[in-house]
Amino acid sequence: MNADDALELIRSRRSTRRFLDKPLEDEKLEQIIEAGRYAPSGGNSQTTHFLVIRKKEVLRELADLVRQEFSKMEVTEGMYRSLAAAVRASRDESYVFHYSAPVLILVANRRSYCNNMADSSCALENMMIMANALDLGSCWINQVHWLTDNPVIREYLAGLGIPGEACVCGGLAVGYPDTADGLPDRRPLPRTGNPVSYID
Amino acid sequence: MNADDALELIRSRRSTRRFLDKPLEDEKLEQIIEAGRYAPSGGNSQTTHFLVIRKKEVLRELADLVRQEFSKMEVTEGMYRSLAAAVRASRDESYVFHYSAPVLILVANRRSYCNNMADSSCALENMMIMANALDLGSCWINQVHWLTDNPVIREYLAGLGIPGEACVCGGLAVGYPDTADGLPDRRPLPRTGNPVSYID
Numbered sequence: 358m359n360a361d362d363a364l365e366l367i368r369s370r371r372s373t374r375r376f377l378d379k380p381l382e383d384e385k386l387e388q389i390i391e392a393g394r395y396a397p398s399g400g401n402s403q404t405t406h407f408l409v410i411r412k413k414e415v416l417r418e419l420a421d422l423v424r425q426e427f428s429k430m431e432v433t434e435g436m437y438r439s440l441a442a443a444v445r446a447s448r449d450e451s452y453v454f455h456y457s458a459p460v461l462i463l464v465a466n467r468r469s470y471c472n473n474m475a476d477s478s479c480a481l482e483n484m485m486i487m488a489n490a491l492d493l494g495s496c497w498i499n500q501v502h503w504l505t506d507n508p509v510i511r512e513y514l515a516g517l518g519i520p521g522e523a524c525v526c527g528g529l530a531v532g533y534p535d536t537a538d539g540l541p542d543r544r545p546l547p548r549t550g551n552p553v554s555y556i557d
Numbered sequence: 558m559n560a561d562d563a564l565e566l567i568r569s570r571r572s573t574r575r576f577l578d579k580p581l582e583d584e585k586l587e588q589i590i591e592a593g594r595y596a597p598s599g600g601n602s603q604t605t606h607f608l609v610i611r612k613k614e615v616l617r618e619l620a621d622l623v624r625q626e627f628s629k630m631e632v633t634e635g636m637y638r639s640l641a642a643a644v645r646a647s648r649d650e651s652y653v654f655h656y657s658a659p660v661l662i663l664v665a666n667r668r669s670y671c672n673n674m675a676d677s678s679c680a681l682e683n684m685m686i687m688a689n690a691l692d693l694g695s696c697w698i699n700q701v702h703w704l705t706d707n708p709v710i711r712e713y714l715a716g717l718g719i720p721g722e723a724c725v726c727g728g729l730a731v732g733y734p735d736t737a738d739g740l741p742d743r744r745p746l747p748r749t750g751n752p753v754s755y756i757d
Binding site: 359360362363364366367368370372388390391392393394395396397398399400401402403404405406407408409410411412415437438439440471472474475476478479481482483485486487490491497499517518526527545546548549550551552553554555556557 | 559560562563564566567568570572588590591592593594595596597598599600601602603604605606607608609610611612615637638639640671672674675676678679681682683685686687690691697699717718726727745746748749750751752753754755756757
């Protein structure tokens, strides 16, 4: 693998928030999950659990429940900006947190495991890179993570096989991007933050 | 970028824990940091801070301090296995948590920012993949993260420019792997865990 190509693949990954209503081929989905499973884990524990939701009925039910639960919340001072945006968006009945992507992958881990966010995030990043390599769009989805302690969401997730001792660390919406050329937008977002300092 | 090549790059990334005493070229280091900086961040906040330590004296001082602080700790019941291993290893004066790699990149973020572990971990994963693409070895290093609230370590990090309101989310040892052929070990570790379930 050419290093310049690898850097370009990484640099050109961007969030996709508009998806075509088109199913994702099993083979592509498997490659994305494979990339996630091969992320490093603390002590090679491999406890990250991938819940892959493609069933339209479940995607719709989950979207409705998430909207319903956010709509009970109030925006409070100092609330994280993206969370506040979700709470505000939930006032609109058309709000669908997973952008109606054909696939939502919830990444869960053991609640008591101190590297749960680290391991799960590495898996999510691998899946985003792999989606980009496949000309697919993807977007990190935090809404179920934010609601991981919400009783209504927990009960629904339990029905999908996520046990009570697990927490949802993040999620990924993935599918074909709804763009003019059918390819994900790949213009690298400029880096204005991310300070780098050197001790030489 | 060929999707199969991308998956192979991701699958073949492994932790390197033996490094040559050989400096890393600036150009390669810059590509690794660039990969880290282009990781996604919550709301594109780009708050991840990369502290790149190459100065041998600082690498040695930090290794000594980390060993010293771990050596004051006791292994307790239920302690995370890798942390317990570090505590035990610190009894030996030769313990160097960063495996004497020529470069240690500490990844810090705002303590009060709810996505600090997620963003930092995505950056670390990108850097590990990029190191692999450059035929370099790397290893996630958690010791400074575990000691991020330790007063001695905090004071030392403050002197290196990590402010008190920041936490160290992780670290990366990177350099030339000490192997027979000079290349990182790339045999994919089998996946025995990582359950995947489908809602179709």
